Amino acid sequence: SYELTQAPSVSVSPGQTARITCSGDALPKKYAYWYQQKSGQAPVLVIYEDSKRPSGIPERFSGSSSGTMATLTISGAQVEDEADYYCYSTDSSGNHRVFGGGTKLTVL
Amino acid sequence: VQLVESGGGLVQPGGSLRLSCAASGFTFSSYWMNWVRQAPGKGLEWVADIKEDGSEKNFVDSVKGRFTISRDNAKNSLYLQMNSLRAEDTAVYFCASGYCSGGSCSRAPTNWGQGTLVTVSS
Numbered sequence: 001s002y003e004l005t006q007a008p009s010v011s012v013s014p015g016q017t018a019r020i021t022c023s024g025d026a027l028p029k030k031y032a033y034w035y036q037q038k039s040g041q042a043p044v045l046v047i048y049e050d051s052k053r054p055s056g057i058p059e060r061f062s063g064s065s066s067g068t069m070a071t072l073t074i075s076g077a078q079v080e081d082e083a084d085y086y087c088y089s090t091d092s093s094g095n096h097r098v099f100g101g102g103t104k105l106t107v108l
Numbered sequence: 109v110q111l112v113e114s115g116g117g118l119v120q121p122g123g124s125l126r127l128s129c130a131a132s133g134f135t136f137s138s139y140w141m142n143w144v145r146q147a148p149g150k151g152l153e154w155v156a157d158i159k160e161d162g163s164e165k166n167f168v169d170s171v172k173g174r175f176t177i178s179r180d181n182a183k184n185s186l187y188l189q190m191n192s193l194r195a196e197d198t199a200v201y202f203c204a205s206g207y208c209s210g211g212s213c214s215r216a217p218t219n220w221g222q223g224t225l226v227t228v229s230s
Binding site: 001031033035037041042043044045048049052054084086088095096097098099100101102 | 142144151152153154157166168169202204207209214215216217218219220221222223
């Protein structure tokens with residue numbers, strides 16, 4: 001079965017840049033999406049189609065994709081950005097949708 | 109956009125449960141819809157999706173043959189019928205809509221409800 005791989009945790013100080021990566025064999029051909037989930041809340045879409053930002057998402061959130069890796073970048077991370085972040089994509093056939101295992105971002 | 113799930117609860121292994129998701133604030137019939145679940149303390153798992161008109165349905169392998177997804181566009185509602193439930197189905201179940209952009213529509217989860225908890229235990 002298809003898998004997307006994320007590091008379990010990332011830690012940065014406030015104001016630093018946080019980079020969260022997601023690797024998958026089909027990413028050169030399929031879009032990556034990124035979700036933020038704070039404790040006890042529903043996920044929120046922060047990046048779609050690799051690099052597009054939904055309305056209402058702060059400009060410090062950006063996305064990119066190169067080869068088999070997609071990256072979510074939070075420029076000038078803030079304490080309120082502490083959350084779990086998940087990538088989502090599909091396999092090359094388009095038949096299987098998967099989430100990455102999630103990355104816990106700590107900002108302190 | 110508002111999505112409100114209901115129907116969760118405690119059920120014994122082997123039992124059945126039907127989840128509902130009431131949609132408002134958007135043209136429900138124009139969007140793919142998804143069910144995504146999250147086991148306690150675990151990550152997100154995509155469960156199923158259904159095309160705008162119900163003509164295409166897809167499931168994660170672990171629920172194929174046990175779960176059915178359906179929608180009633182006249183009632184702006186999405187459903188998940190869960191049969192032969194197992195302990196490993198215990199999770200919060202979220203419904204989520206797809207989106208349309210630039211004239212094309214995607215099934216990727218975009219707007220999410222708050223979820224409903226399903227507990228499978230004897």
